[in-house]
Amino acid sequence: MGVTCVCQVPVTEGKSVQQTVDVLHKKLEQLGAVKQGSFCVDCETYHAIGNVTGQPSKLLYVMHNSETPLSCHALFEGGPCLTADGNFDVLMLKLKSHFQNAKAHKVECRGSRYRYCDFLIKVGTVTMSSSGRGITVEVEYCPCVVPGDCWNLMKEFMQTFLGSSVPEWPSVFSTKPEGLYAPADCVDTMNQYLELFNKLRKQQVPGSNVR
Amino acid sequence: MADVMNVGVNLEAFSQAINAIQALRSSVTRVFDSLKDGMKNKETLEGTEKAFITDFQNNLQSVNRDLNELERLSGLVGRPSESHPLHNSGLLSLDPVQDKTPLYSQLLQAYKWSNKLQYHAGLASNLLNQQSLKRSANQMGASAKRRPKVQPSTLVPHPQYVDDVITRIGRMFPDMSIELFRPNGTSAVLLVSLGKVLKAIVVMRSLFIDRTIVRGFNENIYSEDGKLDIWSKSQYQVFQKVTDHATTALLHYQLPQMPDVVVRSFMTWLRSYIKLFQSPCQRCGRFLQDGLPPTWRDFRTLEAFHDTCRM
Incomplete structure (x- = not known):
């Protein structure tokens, strides 16, 4: 409901993804954060087919977030996005002739959910076709709805456990009129995850399977 | 001096009045005496009758004269007694028998x-x-x-007066919207929305602020039946803390002679929370302490402090 920032945490040199995640968990627990279950964000990619020839086919991303388990978010590449009921997935099956599922592109992010005061912290590992690609940290400051107001505060909080790898001002914040964060449907959050997944997808797969 | 003079006049009038009463009584007694004696001492009937009537008339006239005199004096006596500092109870000082009744x-x-x-x-x-x-x-x-x-x-100010005061305060602060409700009788309940930061419910009793509760901008302020929820606290620790501080402010800003000034000072203080998430602590310079932003605002300078930094 509050302002959310999703960022990527680089894997510490000489350590595996899991070890880096463990270090993050330990830091959070030392801070006084309490573990509250787990979370999961996934993203499926669809190609739009049957377009006017000559135009590159557009991509449609269908995402789920365990924070809103009954909803389903569909984001058109560079375009509108919608939030629908969970059975939107079934509808996508019926639209097979227009949107083709790119199964290989399925991305998943799983991890633990922590609460510290009014902050919600989610540390997750991104897997893409069963190979670990990176670590995400999502920090949500629940009481505030204007990103511009609480950004410095969030940055200071993230510094306490992320050290130097604190993210820059997320671009989704700037596009909002009045600077208000889109609250209930968490579209802004999904946009940030999508951006991050796309970035990770383009990255070179590390030589060995890091998981 | 004036008192002494008054008492002197008073006493003179009193003694004159007492004399007048005595005169009246004696003249009245004379009337009845002459009536009681009748005409037995007179010898001739005609002479006695005439003499008796003149005598009776004379006596009645003297009664009338004495009565008029007494009425005149009583007018004199009544007025000075009112100007006495103890009013009528001051007349107790005229009682001559102090030992028996030391009232x-x-x-x-x-x-x-x-x-x-x-x-x-x-x-x-x-x-x-x-x-x-x-x-x-x-x-x-x-x-x-x-x-x-x-x-x-x-x-007991008129509800209209309360409305006026609140509207005037609302006009002073453009970033603060104040809505006024009267859910039960004449007591007003204010819903104060401060920018996109917080919403405060202020329960008034005439023009005195009775209690206040602060919640987040995205939190519910209405209960399920659609009424203003003036009881349940915020789910966020920040706003629970701010509610505590606001209650402290209510106790601090007290000026029973001018309750509208109190409401205005409280609103000015509350308005400083518009930068609740933006201003760092004035003492330690940091934003967070134990996960909370600086929730305290100084009553005079309105500077932001963490709860533990304000001492």
């Missing part, structure tokens, strides 16, 4: 006591005002001196 001295004693009591109460209330924590202490302090002058206008 007047007892009365003076009681007045002295009551004066002393008032004086001491005034001193005590001054001292209490200097270090007041509770609004009740303040009210008592003010009531010792000011009650007869001010209380009637502040305790």
Whole structure:
């Protein structure tokens, strides 16, 4: 409901993804954060087919977030996005002739959910076709709805456990009129995850399977 | 001096009046005496009848004269007694038998006591005002001196007056919207929305603020049945803390003589929370302490401090 920032945490040199995640968990627990279950964000990619020839086919991303388990978010590449009921997935099956599922592109992010005061912290590992690609940290400051107001505060909080790898001002914040964060449907959050997944997808797969 | 003079005049009128009463009584007695004696001493019937009637008329005339004199004097006596500082009870001093009924001295004693009591109460209330924590202490302090002058206008102001005061305050702060509800009777409940930061519900009792509760901008302020929810606290620790501080502010801003100033100062103070998430602590320079932003605002300077940094 509050302002959310999703960022990527680089894997510490000489350590595996899991070890880096463990270090993050330990830091959070030392801070006084309490573990509250787990979370999961996934993203499926669809190609739009049957377009006017000559135009590159557009991509449609269908995402789920365990924070809103009954909803389903569909984001058109560079375009509108919608939030629908969970059975939107079934509808996508019926639209097979227009949107083709790119199964290989399925991305998943799983991890633990922590609460510290009014902050919600989610540390997750991104897997893409069963190979670990990176670590995400999502920090949500629940009481505030204007990103511009609480950004410095969030940055200071993230510094306490992320050290130097604190993210820059997320671009989704700037596009909002009045600077208000889109609250209930968490579209802004999904946009940030999508951006991050796309970035990770383009990255070179590390030589060995890091998981 | 004036008092002494008054008493002198008073006494003179009194003695004259007493004399007049005596004269009246004796003249009345003469009437009845002559009536009782009748005409038995007279010899001739005609002579006795005539003499008796003249005698009777004379007697009645003297009664009439004496009565008029007494009425005139009673007018004189009545007026000076009102100007006495103790009003009619001051007349007790005229009682000559002090030993049997010492009412007047007892009365003076009681007045002295009551004066002393008032004086001491005034001193005590001054001292209490200097270090007041509770609004009740303040009210008592003010009531010792000011009650007869001010209380009637502040305790029961017209609802229209409350509306006016609130509208005027609302106009002072453009980033703050104040809505006024009267869910139960004449007591007002204000819903204050401060920018996109917080919403505060302020429960008023006439123009005194009774209690306040602060919630986040995205939190519900209505209960399920659609009424203003003035009881349940915020789910966020920040706003629970701010609610605590706002309650402290209610106790701090107390001026029973001018309740509208109190409401205005409180709103000015509350408005400083528009930068709740933006301003770092003025002492430690950081944003967060134990996961909370600086939730305290100084009552005078409105500077932001963490709860533990404000000492």
